[in-house]
Amino acid sequence: MITAGVDVGAATAKTAIVKDGEMIAFKVMPTGARVQESALKVTEDALAIAGLTMSDLDAIISTGYARHSVSFASRGISEIICHAKGVNHLIPEARTIIDIGGQDSKVIGPRADGTVADFVMNDKCAAGTGRFLEVMADVLELTIDEMGPEALKSKNPSSITSTCTIFAESEMVSLRAENTPREDMVAGIHRAVARRVVIMGKTVGYKDKIVFTGGVAKNIGVKYFLEKELGMEVIVGENPQIMGALGAALIAQMSPK
Amino acid sequence: MGQLSSDITHRSTECVTSCKKPDLGLGSGWFCDQAAETEEMMSELYNFEIFYLDGLNDWAWGAWPEIDERAVKYSANTIRLGLQRVKEICGVETTEDQLKEGFRYVAKWLYGMQNITRMMNAADPQPISQANVNLPYGLWAIATEYREQAVDGLSTMVREIKKKIDAGEGVVPKGAPRVYLALRTNVDTTPIRMVEELGLCLPTVFVDWLCPQELTKSPYTDMVDKIAEGLYRRPQLCDASAAIEYWKAVCRDFRIDAVIMSYAYNCRPWAIDPIMAKLDIQKEFGIPAIVLETDGYDTRNYSAEQLRTRLESFAEVVKMDKEMKAAARG
Numbered sequence: 305m306i307t308a309g310v311d312v313g314a315a316t317a318k319t320a321i322v323k324d325g326e327m328i329a330f331k332v333m334p335t336g337a338r339v340q341e342s343a344l345k346v347t348e349d350a351l352a353i354a355g356l357t358m359s360d361l362d363a364i365i366s367t368g369y370a371r372h373s374v375s376f377a378s379r380g381i382s383e384i385i386c387h388a389k390g391v392n393h394l395i396p397e398a399r400t401i402i403d404i405g406g407q408d409s410k411v412i413g414p415r416a417d418g419t420v421a422d423f424v425m426n427d428k429c430a431a432g433t434g435r436f437l438e439v440m441a442d443v444l445e446l447t448i449d450e451m452g453p454e455a456l457k458s459k460n461p462s463s464i465t466s467t468c469t470i471f472a473e474s475e476m477v478s479l480r481a482e483n484t485p486r487e488d489m490v491a492g493i494h495r496a497v498a499r500r501v502v503i504m505g506k507t508v509g510y511k512d513k514i515v516f517t518g519g520v521a522k523n524i525g526v527k528y529f530l531e532k533e534l535g536m537e538v539i540v541g542e543n544p545q546i547m548g549a550l551g552a553a554l555i556a557q558m559s560p561k
Numbered sequence: 562m563g564q565l566s567s568d569i570t571h572r573s574t575e576c577v578t579s580c581k582k583p584d585l586g587l588g589s590g591w592f593c594d595q596a597a598e599t600e601e602m603m604s605e606l607y608n609f610e611i612f613y614l615d616g617l618n619d620w621a622w623g624a625w626p627e628i629d630e631r632a633v634k635y636s637a638n639t640i641r642l643g644l645q646r647v648k649e650i651c652g653v654e655t656t657e658d659q660l661k662e663g664f665r666y667v668a669k670w671l672y673g674m675q676n677i678t679r680m681m682n683a684a685d686p687q688p689i690s691q692a693n694v695n696l697p698y699g700l701w702a703i704a705t706e707y708r709e710q711a712v713d714g715l716s717t718m719v720r721e722i723k724k725k726i727d728a729g730e731g732v733v734p735k736g737a738p739r740v741y742l743a744l745r746t747n748v749d750t751t752p753i754r755m756v757e758e759l760g761l762c763l764p765t766v767f768v769d770w771l772c773p774q775e776l777t778k779s780p781y782t783d784m785v786d787k788i789a790e791g792l793y794r795r796p797q798l799c800d801a802s803a804a805i806e807y808w809k810a811v812c813r814d815f816r817i818d819a820v821i822m823s824y825a826y827n828c829r830p831w832a833i834d835p836i837m838a839k840l841d842i843q844k845e846f847g848i849p850a851i852v853l854e855t856d857g858y859d860t861r862n863y864s865a866e867q868l869r870t871r872l873e874s875f876a877e878v879v880k881m882d883k884e885m886k887a888a889a890r891g
Contacts (some may be wrong), residue, residue, distance in 0.1 A: 369866060384874035408867070419885075420878045424850070425871055507839060507852065 306356065306362045308378060309386065309552025310343050312370035315406030315434055317342040318546045320390075322553035329354035332544045340467050341371040347376070357447075363556040369407075381555060383548045384412055384423050390551030391515050392418030394541055401512035402501060402530065402538070403547070404520035411505030420506045432500035436472070444486055445474050448523075453456040455491040455525030462492030472496070491525065497517045497530035515539045517547040524530040529538060540557045582607050585650045587643055591616040592799075615639045616799060625803035626774035628793045633781070636789035644785075646831065660705060660784040666708045669702050671771065673715030678769050680722050682815050684733020687762045690724050692750035692768070699747060701729040737762040738879045741811050744855060746771070746822035756821065757867060760815045761877035764815045768797055772810050774806070788825055801834040808838045812846050820850040821872075849882050851875045 310319040312335060314483055320330040331350035335342050343366070351357055364377045371380035374558040383403075390399045392414055409432050421463040426432060441448050455461075459511045464472055479489050484507065497520075502510075514536055520526055521544035541547070590602035590613035600611045616639075617632040618623055644655045669673040677694060681687065700711040723730070735759050745767030746752055756763060775794040781787045796803035811817060818841050822835035853871060 369870065382870050382874035382877065384870070385877050420874065421879050422843070422876060423878075424852075425867070507836060 305362045307346055307365070307553045307556035308350070308361050309390075309554070310344050310366045310368075310371075311383065311546070311547040311552060312339055312366065312368040312373050313405050313519075313547035313548070314369055314408070314437060316545065317344075317346040317368075319347040320546050320549035320553045321354045321356065321433075322550070322557060323354075324556060325554070326338045327550055327553070328352070330543065330549065332545060334523050335370070339373045340375060342371070343374045343468075343546060344376065347442065351543060357430060365552040365556040365559075367552040369544040370450060374413055378391075378556075384392065384410060384421055384425070386548040386551030386555065387517060387524065388412050388414040389418045389554050390418045390547035390549070391517060391541075392416075393438075393550060393554055394547075395513065395515050395539060397513045397516040398504075400508070400514040401430055401547075402505065402514060402516045402521075403518040404433060404497070404501060404516075404526065405518040407496040409433050409501050409504065409518075409520075411501065411508045411510075412513070414506045419506065420472055421473040422507050422518065423503055424508050426500075426504060429523070430491065432497045432504075434518070436497065437493070437523065437526075440490075443473055444490060446486075446490070450507055451490055452523040452525035454487050456486070456528060457487040458491030460485075460488050460491075461495050462488045464489075464496040494523070494525040495529045495533075497526055502530065502533045510536060512536060517541070517544045519545045521545070563641040573854075579767060583609050584611060585647060586611040588613050588648070590614065591618070595635045608821045610650065611645045616789075616798070620803070622800065622802045625796055625806070626777075626794070628790060631792055633786060633790045636792065637785045638689060638784050638785070642845075657784055661789045662782065664787070666712075667701065669712050670715065672699075673697065673712065673719065673891075675771055676716075677722065678765055679781065680719070680726065682764045684722075684726045684731070685762075686729075686735040686737065687733050687757075687764065688731055690732050690750075690753065690757055691745075691763045691766045692753045692757075694769070695747060695750060695753075697768070698745060708844050728758075733760055738818040739764050739816055740819045740821060740879065740881045741808070741815060741817045742766045742821045742823070743808065744821070744853075746855075750853040751865060752823075752853075752868065752872075755872050759872060761819075761876055761879065764817075765811060768795065768817070770811060772796065772807055777843070789801055797831075797834075801837060805838045805841055808842065809883075811846060812842060812848070817846075817848065818883050819875070820849060821846050821875065822852045823855050824852060825855065840846075847858065849878050850873055851888070 306323045309320045315335060316332050317335045318330065318332045322330050329350050331346050331353060333342065333346045334421045366374035366377035366380045367386040387401055387403050391401050398414060401414060403410045403412065408426050410423060410425045411419055415421050437451060438448055441451050446454060462484055464475055476489060516527055516530060516538045521540045527538055527540055562746050586598055586604065586609060588611050597613060604611045618634045620629065647652050674697065680682050697715050709832050740756060740761045740763055742753065742756055742763050743753060770796050776822040779787045783789050796807035813843065823831040824835045835852050839852050842848065842850050851871065853868065855868065
């Protein structure tokens, strides 16, 4: 059986192709302004990598904030359920998932079978998410990929009191005026993101093993500060941003069209 | 209380801008900042006096349902001073008989609402949407007019619910997981509708149910003391421990499978208790629980799609939890 999981997030669209329970291809691309077109394109590209076409698919499940806009999917399932399923497939021992995406962050408590026991998600604003890091990177004249390594250079992370994008930007202006080294400001930003997520997830609780997913998991600075704040090891898989798409494709394996 | 204060804010603004300027405003400075601040703003803008009614939230943990006489007397005296101010400014005296009449109306309204709550609890499937129960819920605030019509309206609703139960009609599937939603949005019913559309049954919502501790006879004979004491019988108006005990009692008496706690960040007392309650309920009952930040008044104040993502995920968690427990029971 061949299935696809399509995860249309705030920043990127992802599709994973699963054949008989194993992932055979995936593709990630920016979501852009046209959600439906991006979802279709990313799915066709993933299928092309696997040497398949749409007609080869037995079922398609969509997830992510725009899941209900994916007209070619048979069903939309929330990303919290899909992330848990995807992570469970690759790291069955995971009991905590920290997911930081483009505009939201979540802490999920999965069971051994990959179902969700508990979760918490950020409210309202983009504080402590990928978007926050993007804005801060822009302020500090770095690319998003340079942010993590820059943070790890710091010996004295700045104290950033706010993860509100607007207030933190003001704090950056003040720190720059005081000639604060850039790596200290960047480290301070990463520590603020980690602290916010760690505090948010306390009602779910942190149990070993902790797996970090979402696009921000590729940022080694956030991983470093999460481990520091938690005092626990945080695992990042090979392709942390596709866990939702993979989970959706795996769930689709159980419900063919 | 946050959503109530939002409503009060809206209603206060509407009232003052669309009606004749009042001579005096009676505002609550007790639970939320928002209502009191709105009254103050209205007072500044339209130049009328506000009298603030006050109460006490600084109870000893676990003291409720024992009601502190000091708190009753303090609140009763602020009510008396308020009524005195009404007399001085408006020339209207509130008599003991009028207070009794108002008390009788509230008792009738409560009786009708408890009838509805009992029927919603016993029915399967859930006969009507909790969003429709919002309609009689707002009737408690009727001051002097249309009281008879309000009581008649409640009776009509009770009859209509009975008809639906007898016909086996419902708004969610029979046997749906029973969820307690700690939120009654008086104006915007979106969160309530979202939960029901996801196939979850809402046997009771917010603080609709009167728990046994609230139904005991008042030791006070003076009407104003009785009113003040009646307020403190509501667990949510005392302290966090009382509110948490109430929510646990709801879980037991309404055979709840999952809990959706809600807090409004503009309401400080209501922002703390739900997070404590979530952990307590999960530990004691082993059922799924979630805390949502919502604004009960207006979907423009929160992201409806973010709320939907949380509720969809939670609904899936709840359904799976119920299935797994049923499977474990064999």
